[in-house]
Amino acid sequence: ETPLVSVKDLNKYFTVDKKQLKAVNGLNLEIYEGETLGLVGESGCGKSTAGRTILRLYEPTSGAVEFEGENILTYKGAKLKALRRDVQMIFQDPYASLNPRMTVEDIIGEALDLHKLAKGKKRKERILELLKLVGLDSEHITRFPHEFSGGQRQRIGIARALAVEPKFIVCDEPISALDVSIQAQVVNLLQDLQKQMGLTYLFIAHDLSMVKYISDRILVMYLGNMVELASSDDLHNEPLHPYTQALLSAVPVPDPKQKDRERIVVSGDVPSPLNPPSGCVFRTRCPHAMDICAEVVPQWQEVKDNHFVACHLYETE
Numbered sequence: 001e002t003p004l005v006s007v008k009d010l011n012k013y014f015t016v017d018k019k020q021l022k023a024v025n026g027l028n029l030e031i032y033e034g035e036t037l038g039l040v041g042e043s044g045c046g047k048s049t050a051g052r053t054i055l056r057l058y059e060p061t062s063g064a065v066e067f068e069g070e071n072i073l074t075y076k077g078a079k080l081k082a083l084r085r086d087v088q089m090i091f092q093d094p095y096a097s098l099n100p101r102m103t104v105e106d107i108i109g110e111a112l113d114l115h116k117l118a119k120g121k122k123r124k125e126r127i128l129e130l131l132k133l134v135g136l137d138s139e140h141i142t143r144f145p146h147e148f149s150g151g152q153r154q155r156i157g158i159a160r161a162l163a164v165e166p167k168f169i170v171c172d173e174p175i176s177a178l179d180v181s182i183q184a185q186v187v188n189l190l191q192d193l194q195k196q197m198g199l200t201y202l203f204i205a206h207d208l209s210m211v212k213y214i215s216d217r218i219l220v221m222y223l224g225n226m227v228e229l230a231s232s233d234d235l236h237n238e239p240l241h242p243y244t245q246a247l248l249s250a251v252p253v254p255d256p257k258q259k260d261r262e263r264i265v266v267s268g269d270v271p272s273p274l275n276p277p278s279g280c281v282f283r284t285r286c287p288h289a290m291d292i293c294a295e296v297v298p299q300w301q302e303v304k305d306n307h308f309v310a311c312h313l314y315e316t317e
């Protein structure tokens with residue numbers, strides 16, 4: 001099976017204060033049609049940059065991104081425009097991403113106009129259909145973003161993304177800014193839409209609790225680097241990387257069977273990405289750090305079936 005999205009040795013570096021900031025450092029991943037890949041890490045770990053670079057909203061420093069088997073970095077003109085329809089992004093802060101002076105009709109209509117998808121009566125019908133799809137009422141069509149709650153605004157953002165009938169959506173922390181009570185509703189909506197429309201998601205989040213439910217597989221990043229990738233179940237039942245273990249121990253566990261899981265507290269702050277530690281980037285906060293960790297970058301390897309980790313604790317040779 002050809003992955004829908006295939007990311008190969010992707011790097012995205014920025015220059016900050018004459019120093020190189022490796023926001024995304026050696027990203028390799030595949031996302032298959034209909035699946036949700038969760039991408040998790042603390043803020044500043046490069047996950048949003050990764051999402052934007054995969055969609056070619058940022059040009060990568062090096063590497064390749066294939067969509068349906070083709071390198072999108074070579075696209076221009078009509079091909080690039082078609083890609084802009086096939087891939088969409090849902091943002092963390094729907095308020096910042098929705099023009100406050102535009103009505104819902106204009107916001108969703110703009111997406112339809114951009115790709116010449118509907119006009120006149122058809123356009124309005126389609127906008128009403130999209131509102132219904134995301135659980136908003138038809139009378140909302142004439143309202144402005146400030147007249148909605150956070151959860152409703154995120155529904156508008158979702159409707160706008162869906163207007164162009166995309167195949168792949170990068171959801172960049174779509175629920176982080178919402179009240180906890182609303183988060184599950186938006187996650188459920190995204191899951192329903194995925195089933196109905198056969199969508200594929202890259203779902204970015206900074207904590208694992210919600211991602212667990214929506215993701216088939218989860219990739220954990222730390223300071224721009226991939227540290228662990230596994231199915232959602234394997235990652236939760238048997239996290240291998242000390243960073244993943246720490247992230248999980250910070251999640252309140254409602255399951256009484258898991259009450260005794262050792263709580264590991266990650267000490268210290270995330271180091272500056274402008275000055276990352278040598279060897280393993282996690283070593284300054286790792287409770288298991290060894291001498292080798294300061295000297296040698298741990299290799300990415302498959303330790304168990306479809307369970308990958310970059311950590312010297314698991315290196316076999």
Ligand code: SF4
Pocket residue numbers: 241242243280281282283284286287288289290293298310311312313
């Ligand atoms: Fe910790 Fe070393 Fe593994 Fe890095 S490589 S996570 S420092 S044990």
Ligand code: MG
Pocket residue numbers: 043044047048173
């Ligand atoms: Mg972010």
